[in-house]
Amino acid sequence: MPSIISLSDIPRSKFDKLKRSFKCSNTQLQEHIVQYAYSHQKIGLFQTYFYMDDEENYLGYISVAPATIQRDSIEDEIDIPNSIKYSIPALKVTRLCTFDGYCRQNVGSSLMLFSTILGAIQQKVIGCRAIIVDSKPEAVDFYKHLDFKEINQTEDSDTIFMVNDILKPKELEESIEQMVLFCEVFNQKELIELLKS
């Protein structure tokens, strides 16, 4: 069965050999995994996880970081509910990549669902209410399929800001059983206790 592996569980010497096989036609995603992801992880900045198949081929990766959604002060014409006075803690998918030759094998969707599980754990431990992405225009439909809502184009780039509300803890309980099963299948057993807590 496939696995999801944290980059932090891969020794540097092994990673240096592995990274020669990482091929991604998107040069920014290729550059990130080959040059920056390991050092980011090493100094405690952002986390990266790989999707590995049962023959130990690395098919893609996802990088995540905690982030917040902030807003301007409430204006009269904006009817923001009073209950939401704070910034929204979120988990940001900073990079998602399926390596060349492995598209249409459910790699991206699996990694995105894994990010929802990380979001659920973050919610339990320190607070999290949404998974957010800056989507490339061509990936908007992919994220919509995963229940993300398209908000708007960011002012300073060509990306589209998208949000997936992971719901309140009580509402999320409906999915904990499936999340635990997912973690068993993808060999992320250390997360199971956190999900059940």
Added chain:
Amino acid sequence: MAVKHLNQQAKEESGIFLTGSDAKKVFSMFSDTQDKKRVTQKQEKLNALLSKTIQIATR
């Protein structure tokens, strides 16, 4: 309305700052008075996606 990155030097890892109707659209999503039907739909969607992915991974 606007969606801006909080950190222009590292947009990919940056948080988001919203104004105007974009702020309303997003922050309304987290209201206490959410439509129960929408919550149920989201729960069903997530469970279906998880189930499908588990099926694909184990076949």
